[in-house]
Amino acid sequence: MGKAILYDATLCIGCKACEQACSEQNHLPYNETIAAEEATSEHKFTSVLTRGENYLRRMCMHCEDPTCASVCPVGALRKTELGPVTYEESRCIGCRYCMVACPFSAPKYEWGKVLPGVRKCTMCAQRVAAGQATACAEACPTGATKFGDRDELIAEARQRLAQNPTQYVNHIFGLSEVGGTSVLMISGVPFERFGMRSNYVQEPLPLLTYRVLSRIPDLVTLGSVLLGGVWWITHRRAEVAAAEGNATKPGEKEPETEKNP
Amino acid sequence: MTVKLPRFTFWRGVFVFVVLAGIYASYVRFTQGLGAATNLSDQFPWGIWVGFDVLCGVMLAAGGFTLMAAVHIFNVERFKPIGRATLLTAFLGYVLVVVALMFDLGRPYRIWHPLVMWNPRSVMFEVAWCVMLYTTVLSLEFAPVVFERLRLERPMRILRAISIPLVIAGVILSTLHQSSLGSLYLIVPQKLHPFWYSPLLPVFFFISAIAVGLAMTIFESSLSAKHFRRQLELPLLQELGRILMVVLGVYLVLRVQDLYHRGALRMVLEPGYETYLFMLEMALGLVLPLGLLLNRRMRESQGGLYLAAVLVVLGFITNRLNVSITGMEAAAGVHYIPKWTEIAITASIIAIGFFIFALAARYLAIFPEERPQAELRMPAELSHVAAD
Numbered sequence: 001m002g003k004a005i006l007y008d009a010t011l012c013i014g015c016k017a018c019e020q021a022c023s024e025q026n027h028l029p030y031n032e033t034i035a036a037e038e039a040t041s042e043h044k045f046t047s048v049l050t051r052g053e054n055y056l057r058r059m060c061m062h063c064e065d066p067t068c069a070s071v072c073p074v075g076a077l078r079k080t081e082l083g084p085v086t087y088e089e090s091r092c093i094g095c096r097y098c099m100v101a102c103p104f105s106a107p108k109y110e111w112g113k114v115l116p117g118v119r120k121c122t123m124c125a126q127r128v129a130a131g132q133a134t135a136c137a138e139a140c141p142t143g144a145t146k147f148g149d150r151d152e153l154i155a156e157a158r159q160r161l162a163q164n165p166t167q168y169v170n171h172i173f174g175l176s177e178v179g180g181t182s183v184l185m186i187s188g189v190p191f192e193r194f195g196m197r198s199n200y201v202q203e204p205l206p207l208l209t210y211r212v213l214s215r216i217p218d219l220v221t222l223g224s225v226l227l228g229g230v231w232w233i234t235h236r237r238a239e240v241a242a243a244e245g246n247a248t249k250p251g252e253k254e255p256e257t258e259k260n261p
Numbered sequence: 262m263t264v265k266l267p268r269f270t271f272w273r274g275v276f277v278f279v280v281l282a283g284i285y286a287s288y289v290r291f292t293q294g295l296g297a298a299t300n301l302s303d304q305f306p307w308g309i310w311v312g313f314d315v316l317c318g319v320m321l322a323a324g325g326f327t328l329m330a331a332v333h334i335f336n337v338e339r340f341k342p343i344g345r346a347t348l349l350t351a352f353l354g355y356v357l358v359v360v361a362l363m364f365d366l367g368r369p370y371r372i373w374h375p376l377v378m379w380n381p382r383s384v385m386f387e388v389a390w391c392v393m394l395y396t397t398v399l400s401l402e403f404a405p406v407v408f409e410r411l412r413l414e415r416p417m418r419i420l421r422a423i424s425i426p427l428v429i430a431g432v433i434l435s436t437l438h439q440s441s442l443g444s445l446y447l448i449v450p451q452k453l454h455p456f457w458y459s460p461l462l463p464v465f466f467f468i469s470a471i472a473v474g475l476a477m478t479i480f481e482s483s484l485s486a487k488h489f490r491r492q493l494e495l496p497l498l499q500e501l502g503r504i505l506m507v508v509l510g511v512y513l514v515l516r517v518q519d520l521y522h523r524g525a526l527r528m529v530l531e532p533g534y535e536t537y538l539f540m541l542e543m544a545l546g547l548v549l550p551l552g553l554l555l556n557r558r559m560r561e562s563q564g565g566l567y568l569a570a571v572l573v574v575l576g577f578i579t580n581r582l583n584v585s586i587t588g589m590e591a592a593a594g595v596h597y598i599p600k601w602t603e604i605a606i607t608a609s610i611i612a613i614g615f616f617i618f619a620l621a622a623r624y625l626a627i628f629p630e631e632r633p634q635a636e637l638r639m640p641a642e643l644s645h646v647a648a649d
């Protein structure tokens with residue numbers, strides 16, 4: 001059973017307790033300057049955006065079929081059974097394809113380090129594995145960030161939308177975006193107001209490359225036979241011609257033509 | 262034996278300057294990290310080391326497999342005389358791409374990880390394997406030239422025996438990774454500008470690799486004419502020009518059809534940064550060279566062919582930079598301009614490539630029907646070649 005986080009922006013009061021709890025959990029520095037930073041980065045895995053009276057939390061979405069995990073050439077990023085998408089630093093070669101490919105640009109890089117790694121929210125994988133809620137969910141004073149089973153949280157989100165249709169935008173972000181994510185968000189104002197794209201692809205992005213990659217075995221076998229065949233035909237012709245004595249045999253040098261240096 | 266000091270010429274001065282700048286930039290890169298040495302950021306994680314060094318580098322080295330296929334599989338013996346020069350360029354090209362990767366990867370010493378840590382769903386994984394295998398194939402294909410020089414008979418015989426499977430493997434590996442460099446961008450349908458994002462990206466990358474492979478062959482022949490006074494005969498160049506024209510025609514039709522069907526053709530009328538660079542790419546890579554090649558007098562003259570080839574190379578370099586940089590900027594919300602250190606490293610990799618090519622051309626039998634003319638002498642002699 002997959003776990004998930006439900007973030008209800010209408011309950012969020014912008015206190016940033018989640019940010020602080022996350023920093024403590026991940027042994028990151030946290031102070032007022034960092035609290036004021038909007039962008040997530042190698043030292044800030046989650047960020048509460050403010051637009052007037054409204055808030056929206058940003059973090060890694062923990063996609064059901066994560067693009068980052070599909071593109072990583074060494075399998076450093078992985079979707080775990082329980083839901084979190086985790087990162088294994090010791091495998092990473094630092095190609096940064098995950099950063100380019102992630103539809104939410106969640107993975108961040110340690111640009112200042114000589115031996116850098118990728119950093120992002122891990123959905124507190126260790127806590128979750130131990131049966132605990134994520135640090136941010138635990139710290140949230142209003143219940144805006146809630147941790148639980150994905151199915152149950154979806155049902156709950158549906159219920160909230162149905163009970164208060166005027167208070168919410170009728171959309172559960174993460175239900176089907178890029179094939180679904182383990183972070184679900186509902187909000188009273190359109191997500192686009194926070195700079196989010198309005199038209200996320202609804203199918204998992206890894207399908208786009210998989211369609212091409214899955215043809216490779218066929219291409220290799222077909223290609224080898226085809227090229228081998230062409231070679232046989234073109235050289236057979238030359239052999240026949242040679243046997244009839246009016247051409248040079250394949251493999252033999254062409255008549256020497258001396259060229260001026 | 263006397264050690265002569267190399268004469269000072271303009272190009273040698275440039276070479277030394279570029280390499281020194283490159284050495285300093287490398288020092289910055291490896292002691293202070295990517296942040297200090299590049300203008301890359303979380304918003305823009307791939308710059309010219311990927312866009313130019315890798316994407317364009319692999320494309321520029323495509324002459325190797327195109328020509329090997331023509332000569333050994335389709336048995337077009339006429340092209341044999343340029344086989345070795347093209348092979349050498351390809352081999353050098355791939356080695357330099359790997360060198361460039363060592364700068365770009367955050368953890369270059371883990372470059373071998375894809376060998377043991379597999380993720381077959383990743384395009385990058387596939388590219389890594391193909392490039393590695395193909396570089397091996399290229400070195401085996403080129404090895405006879407070295408063995409011949411060292412008079413090693415037995416390895417020569419072995420290589421000759423497996424030469425056809427080797428060529429076939431090379432062609433297939435090239436097809437795979439040349440197109441896969443395009444597939445890398447299939448995963449960013451919402452980040453890459455509609456001028457460049459297309460489900461046909463792998464096809465476009467493959468065809469453009471062939472076009473540039475042919476153009477580079479024409480271009481190299483003229484370069485070596487200038488520096489080594491050796492070149493292809495005109496009829497051969499003309500034939501390459503004709504093939505190039507057909508390949509460009511196919512690419513143009515496919516590209517315009519694709520833009521039209523995706524509804525992106527209309528956007529050409531919207532003025533903007535992307536539109537201008539798109540136009541530049543189309544003009545340099547397709548419209549101007551096709552115009553030249555369609556003109557019979559131009560197509561049959563050395564100068565016309567040379568010019569067309571240079572345009573094609575520049576045009577498709579623009580194309581790949583557009584895919585990797587221009588087309589990604591709007592979604593990233595930042596403008597990326599490479600830092601001088603990025604440029605210095607790229608430039609010195611190119612300079613060193615030219616230098617090694619010149620050395621090899623002097624000491625190995627690269628060009629048709631000739632003995633290597635110079636005996637191996639003092640290394641100081643070598644520096645002669647670079648700017649002769």
Ligand code: SF4
Nearest residue numbers: 060061062063068102
């Ligand atoms: S949001 Fe990005 S980094 Fe997070 S799981 Fe999805 S693809 Fe991976």
Ligand code: SF4
Nearest residue numbers: 072092093095096098
């Ligand atoms: S940067 Fe690391 S984690 Fe990201 S795709 Fe490359 S190897 Fe994988």
Ligand code: SF4
Nearest residue numbers: 022121123124134136
């Ligand atoms: S799930 Fe854990 S790592 Fe992710 S934002 Fe919450 S506290 Fe931070």
